[in-house]
Amino acid sequence: MADPLPLVRDVLDKQVLDPDKCKIGKVDGILLQLRANRPPRVMAMEISQSSAWRRLHHRLGDAADWLRAKFEPGQGARAHILFEHFVRGGIDVHVDVPGKRTRALAWEDWLQQRVVARIPGGRRGGKK
Amino acid sequence: MKNIMNVALGIVTSIGGFLDVGAIATAALAGAAFGLQMLWVLALGTLCVIFLTEMAGRLACVSHHSLVDAVRERCGFRYFSFLLIGEVIVDMLVLAAELGGVAVALHLVTGIDYRWFVPIVAFVLWLLIWLGTFSMVQNGTSLLGLITLAFVLGMWWMGPPWHEAMKGLIPSAPSHDAARYWFTAVGIIGALFEPFMLNFYASGAIEEKWSLKDIPMNRVTAVVGMSFGATIAISIVILSAMTLGPKGIQIDSYEQAAMMMLQPFGAWGVPLFAAGLGTACFGASLQVALNLSYLFAQGFGWNWSENLKPHEDARFALVYTLAIPLGAVLVIVLGDPLQITTFSMALNALLAPVIVFPLLILMNDRHYVREYRNHVVGNVLVSAIVVIAFIIAAVAIPLEVLGG
Numbered sequence: 225m226a227d228p229l230p231l232v233r234d235v236l237d238k239q240v241l242d243p244d245k246c247k248i249g250k251v252d253g254i255l256l257q258l259r260a261n262r263p264p265r266v267m268a269m270e271i272s273q274s275s276a277w278r279r280l281h282h283r284l285g286d287a288a289d290w291l292r293a294k295f296e297p298g299q300g301a302r303a304h305i306l307f308e309h310f311v312r313g314g315i316d317v318h319v320d321v322p323g324k325r326t327r328a329l330a331w332e333d334w335l336q337q338r339v340v341a342r343i344p345g346g347r348r349g350g351k352k
Numbered sequence: 353m354k355n356i357m358n359v360a361l362g363i364v365t366s367i368g369g370f371l372d373v374g375a376i377a378t379a380a381l382a383g384a385a386f387g388l389q390m391l392w393v394l395a396l397g398t399l400c401v402i403f404l405t406e407m408a409g410r411l412a413c414v415s416h417h418s419l420v421d422a423v424r425e426r427c428g429f430r431y432f433s434f435l436l437i438g439e440v441i442v443d444m445l446v447l448a449a450e451l452g453g454v455a456v457a458l459h460l461v462t463g464i465d466y467r468w469f470v471p472i473v474a475f476v477l478w479l480l481i482w483l484g485t486f487s488m489v490q491n492g493t494s495l496l497g498l499i500t501l502a503f504v505l506g507m508w509w510m511g512p513p514w515h516e517a518m519k520g521l522i523p524s525a526p527s528h529d530a531a532r533y534w535f536t537a538v539g540i541i542g543a544l545f546e547p548f549m550l551n552f553y554a555s556g557a558i559e560e561k562w563s564l565k566d567i568p569m570n571r572v573t574a575v576v577g578m579s580f581g582a583t584i585a586i587s588i589v590i591l592s593a594m595t596l597g598p599k600g601i602q603i604d605s606y607e608q609a610a611m612m613m614l615q616p617f618g619a620w621g622v623p624l625f626a627a628g629l630g631t632a633c634f635g636a637s638l639q640v641a642l643n644l645s646y647l648f649a650q651g652f653g654w655n656w657s658e659n660l661k662p663h664e665d666a667r668f669a670l671v672y673t674l675a676i677p678l679g680a681v682l683v684i685v686l687g688d689p690l691q692i693t694t695f696s697m698a699l700n701a702l703l704a705p706v707i708v709f710p711l712l713i714l715m716n717d718r719h720y721v722r723e724y725r726n727h728v729v730g731n732v733l734v735s736a737i738v739v740i741a742f743i744i745a746a747v748a749i750p751l752e753v754l755g756g
Contacts, residue, residue: 236428237424237425237428237429237432238425239417239421239425239653240653246655247653247654247655247656248653249652249653249654250424250425250651250652250653252429271653273652276429277433279429279430280429280430280433314719315415315417315422315425315719315720331667332654332655332666332667335666335667335670336663336666339666339670340662340663340666340669340670341663343482343662345482345483345661345662346482346661346662346663346669347663350660350661350664351659351660351661352483352484352485352659352660352661
């Protein structure tokens with residue numbers, strides 16, 4: 225039998241890093257897939273503020289969801305990464321999908337292009 | 353040679369990090385109101401902060417995670433949300449106090465109302481963080497902060513009563529004004545282990561790419577740097593006790609605090625006090641503003657580094673871009689930077705357990721620090737001091753507020 229993976233200890237709330245060690249976000253929630261007549265399957269890791277605030281109180285989650293639906297650039301579903309992209313856990317979670325291909329960086333991209341790039345000294349990337 | 357330079361720079365940095373508006377204000381208040389009787393609080397607090405700083409640095413060296421990062425991961429989002437709310441409130445007040453400190457320093461030199469300087473100081477602060485690198489921000493301001501050694505010179509010039517100072521190191525109850533005594537004690541403790549400083553130190557270690565080989569340097573930096581910082585704070589207590597205490601001056605403003613430098617330095621006294629206050633507060637305001645960005649970025653897992661261009665970590669840059677003007681508005685609206693300082697320092701003591709106890713858990717967790725775990729002495733000593741400070745803060749703050 226393969227080594228068991230303690231989801232709460234080694235996955236939930238951990239930093240998610242893509243193959244380039246880019247910080248995508250924290251694991252804010254874990255999604256299970258319910259299947260008829262079969263045990264549930266771990267489906268995905270959610271990277272979304274609304275999932276995190278919902279763990280505190282459902283009303284906070286609702287408020288965060290409302291804000292996300294109203295203001296988030298692109299306005300899609302909550303960002304999540306399928307568990308098939310999981311490489312390893314521990315004190316960080318490594319995934320094999322680039323951060324740019326997830327919705328987790330929607331706000332980062334929007335701020336880069338619409339706000340930071342318009343302030344002098346903020347246009348170019350890289351090291352200072 | 354490079355190692356020696358690193359240690360020297362680390363020590364200078366620690367002095368800069370140690371001494372800020374809170375340390376200067378609470379030390380001056382304590383000396384003027386209670387003479388040398390409160391030196392024991394400073395000594396005990398310094399011992400505690402040495403342990404805490406060393407732990408925060410060791411955590412970063414071994415796990416490459418900062419304190420906030422690890423708290424979110426180890427203690428979960430629920431706990432992190434309390435820390436986030438508490439630290440945002442306290443850090444914003446401290447940022448306002450530091451900005452106010454720089455503005456008051458400029459007022460002392462020019463005579464112009466300090467409020468006029470607040471927006472200018474805030475803009476320069478933002479510009480430095482926006483364009484500067486971590487080393488430039490940290491080392492530049494810390495080197496400038498060495499001007500605070502003027503307080504030590506002033507104390508030597510006055511010929512301090514060493515015998516009485518030694519007696520002050522023994523804990524004692526107040527002979528008068530007990531509520532104010534304990535409130536000031538809480539303020540001193542709060543100014544010593546400001547929660548922002550611990551996470552800033554750990555984040556700095558990650559920015560500078562510290563690793564296992566830097567553990568000895570971290571230890572030397574924590575012990576020597578914090579002790580040097582404490583020496584300056586003790587000098588302020590003694591100087592204040594020798595110059596303001598005998599005249600019955602109870603400090604109600606920074607103008608009154610500046611008078612402590614008149615006796616040893618004459619006409620140069622006020623400009624020297626202003627230079628010390630201004631540079632120390634400016635350095636600390638850089639640290640608090642950056643720490644607010646670290647707090648959000650690390651807690652929510654965003655990309656972060658002061659060494660990256662803002663384009664690479666836009667959300668990190670956005671936090672300090674919003675926090676600095678908000679801090680400026682706070683200091684103008686709330687007024688009286690000295691009162692903001694003393695109150696925010698006492699709140700620091702209330703918040704301290706929220707960040708110190710997770711740090712102790714992390715420092716005993718094999719997943720994070722492997723074989724570099726804490727000794728029992730560090731655990732017990734730090735827990736005891738933090739619990740005592742919390743209890744005193746919980747009692748003294750309402751007493752002081754009710755007593756006006």
